[in-house]
Amino acid sequence: xxxxxxxxSSTKRMTFWEKLYLPEIAKGMGLTLKQxxxxxxxxxxxxxxxxxxxxxxxxxxxxxxxYGERCVACGLCSxxxxxxxxxxxxxxxxxEKERFPSLFEINMLRCIFCGFCEEACxxxxxxxxxDYELTFRRPEDAIFGKDRLLVPVAKLQDRLxxxxxxxx
Ligand code: SF4
Ligand code: SF4
Numbered sequence: 001x002x003x004x005x006x007x008x009s010s011t012k013r014m015t016f017w018e019k020l021y022l023p024e025i026a027k028g029m030g031l032t033l034k035q036x037x038x039x040x041x042x043x044x045x046x047x048x049x050x051x052x053x054x055x056x057x058x059x060x061x062x063x064x065x066x067y068g069e070r071c072v073a074c075g076l077c078s079x080x081x082x083x084x085x086x087x088x089x090x091x092x093x094x095x096e097k098e099r100f101p102s103l104f105e106i107n108m109l110r111c112i113f114c115g116f117c118e119e120a121c122x123x124x125x126x127x128x129x130x131d132y133e134l135t136f137r138r139p140e141d142a143i144f145g146k147d148r149l150l151v152p153v154a155k156l157q158d159r160l161x162x163x164x165x166x167x168x
Contacts, residue, residue: 054159056132059106059113059129059134059144061149063153064151072123073091073102074122076120076122077118081117083114088103089103101146103145104145104146104149108136127160129159130159
């Protein structure tokens, strides 16, 4: 008995209209035209800025109180940082907190915005901000010291409130 070999082909045979291409082009144009009248999801940045929610993780910042930074220079944030982006040097202060960071730097080129520093901090002294605008001309410009890291507590209320809810 003769055996027959059947070769299955996955190639779809095109219809006459598909071979013409014109109906398909018209369909595509129709879809584009329809989308032109749908609500826009893009925004005209920077004229139209994006205001992130409190859960957003922008660049990490230090919380500044009236008496100075909240940070007590314990170094926990630096130890948990997976990108080794944080450098803290502690010094003594006559204030009640006893220690403060004489140097606090974050290398924003290394930072991956994971938020581990924020989670580890026992003082809620370092938090993820809503700032997503980071541009540098030189690598050394990406190393932010206290002058650029400290943000008044009043401007971080959203995030601090969110953390209280999230951490319980
Ligand atoms: S957000 Fe993550 S990577 Fe960035 S400084 Fe904090 S721990 Fe390090
Ligand atoms: S920011 Fe928080 S975790 Fe980091 S050194 Fe200061 S107190 Fe410690």
